[in-house]
Amino acid sequence: MGGTDYVIRVSDALTDVDSGTWDALLATQPHPTPFMRHAYLAALEQSGSATATTGWDARVITVHQGDTLCAACVVYLKDHSYGEYVFDWAWANAYQQHGLAYYPKAVIAVPFTPVPGSRLLAVDASARAALLRAVQAWCESVKVSSAHMLFAADADMRSASNAAWMARHTVQFHWHNTAAGYADFDHFLQSMTQEKRKKIKQERRKVAESGVTFRHCQGQDICATDWEFFYRCYAQTYREHGNPPYLTPDFFRRMAQTMPENWLMFVAERNGTAIASSLIAVSSPGNPGADTNQPSSKVAYGRYWGAIENVSALHFEACYYQPIQWCIAQGFTRFEGGAQGEHKMARALLPVKTSSAHWLAHPAFAQAVERFLAQEGDGIAQYLDALDARSPLKASPQR
Numbered sequence: 001m002g003g004t005d006y007v008i009r010v011s012d013a014l015t016d017v018d019s020g021t022w023d024a025l026l027a028t029q030p031h032p033t034p035f036m037r038h039a040y041l042a043a044l045e046q047s048g049s050a051t052a053t054t055g056w057d058a059r060v061i062t063v064h065q066g067d068t069l070c071a072a073c074v075v076y077l078k079d080h081s082y083g084e085y086v087f088d089w090a091w092a093n094a095y096q097q098h099g100l101a102y103y104p105k106a107v108i109a110v111p112f113t114p115v116p117g118s119r120l121l122a123v124d125a126s127a128r129a130a131l132l133r134a135v136q137a138w139c140e141s142v143k144v145s146s147a148h149m150l151f152a153a154d155a156d157m158r159s160a161s162n163a164a165w166m167a168r169h170t171v172q173f174h175w176h177n178t179a180a181g182y183a184d185f186d187h188f189l190q191s192m193t194q195e196k197r198k199k200i201k202q203e204r205r206k207v208a209e210s211g212v213t214f215r216h217c218q219g220q221d222i223c224a225t226d227w228e229f230f231y232r233c234y235a236q237t238y239r240e241h242g243n244p245p246y247l248t249p250d251f252f253r254r255m256a257q258t259m260p261e262n263w264l265m266f267v268a269e270r271n272g273t274a275i276a277s278s279l280i281a282v283s284s285p286g287n288p289g290a291d292t293n294q295p296s297s298k299v300a301y302g303r304y305w306g307a308i309e310n311v312s313a314l315h316f317e318a319c320y321y322q323p324i325q326w327c328i329a330q331g332f333t334r335f336e337g338g339a340q341g342e343h344k345m346a347r348a349l350l351p352v353k354t355s356s357a358h359w360l361a362h363p364a365f366a367q368a369v370e371r372f373l374a375q376e377g378d379g380i381a382q383y384l385d386a387l388d389a390r391s392p393l394k395a396s397p398q399r
Contacts, residue, residue, distance in 0.1 A: 233306025
């Protein structure tokens with residue numbers, strides 16, 4: 001497909017792109033996730049969670065040939081760096097110290113969602129390259145300091161590299177099922193070293209001896225009362241850490257209405273009363289956001305949790321052990337634990353390198369950041385080697 005007759009459009013509303021057309025394009029991507037679905041991105045804006053008021057001012061950039069949508073992405077103009085999970089505060093401070101404005105900047109990402117996946121939705125490499133050129137041209141026209149594509153898929157990173165964007169790497173921790181599939185949770189535990197296996201058993205026993213039991217519900221079976229209780233837990237946990245929750249109650253109401261098949265909830269109860277809840281996103285063949293290029297791929301994503309009572313080890317049970325046990329029972333291939341958290345490794349979530357790409361308009365700062373990223377990249381490689389040497393598994397699988 002040639003690029004000479006592409007038509008570029010920039011809109012300030014995701015609703016200008018048909019949801020079915022957007023999702024059909026997403027389904028063809030190398031690394032689709034539910035978080036790039038039209039309904040998910042629209043809910044972030046329509047619920048008041050990610051808007052210009054909260055510092056996420058969206059633009060939709062599309063590439064067309066005739067009536068055919070060839071490529072698309074959402075770019076956010078931002079006046080802060082919250083909710084990104086790839087930290088550039090030091091870059092912003094350096095700009096300020098030199099009397100330059102770092103904000104607004106442009107971000108290609110899913111707000112508040114550090115899940116790796118396709119960011120530049122495109123029918124092929126040519127269209128993807130055209131989209132990235134359009135993004136950079138738009139950034140130059142509105143005079144932002146920089147553009148940042150976060151938690152990007154390999155195909156996106158290749159396009160970014162070809163466009164001379166700089167690569168940056170971070171580390172997340174993901175659980176992987178065996179090729180044959182664990183028979184049950186005990187079978188999974190047998191793959192771990194004795195020390196780690198013993199620790200997990202002790203933590204699970206603490207929760208059980210506290211009188212806590214779990215139930216889970218998925219999709220349409222998550223009732224309104226469950227969603228309301230979950231939000232109470234979620235908001236309280238944020239406030240206990242001194243921050244207001246990023247997501248509004250209306251966002252989760254919209255998830256229940258428009259994307260129920262992509263959600264799984266665990267509720268912890270004691271003496272018949274709910275005391276904690278965790279919310280997991282799921283992507284599997286047959287539901288939107290699944291990887292159609294890998295029909296056997298079934299992935300769960302740890303997203304949110306909260307508790308209204310303190311119980312020792314309850315967080316680990318709700319956020320790791322219950323989801324992993326469910327993944328094994330359902331034949332899921334991967335459980336992604338979210339951003340950061342080296343403690344996850346003791347629960348058999350192993351280190352995985354994630355990538356982002358960055359463009360800075362100021363040549364001198366771009367050179368300085370490039371030198372910094374080279375040093376940081378060496379440190380990340382050494383960190384991954386050190387983590388591999390501390391594998392909780394009896395035999396470390398290849399990454």
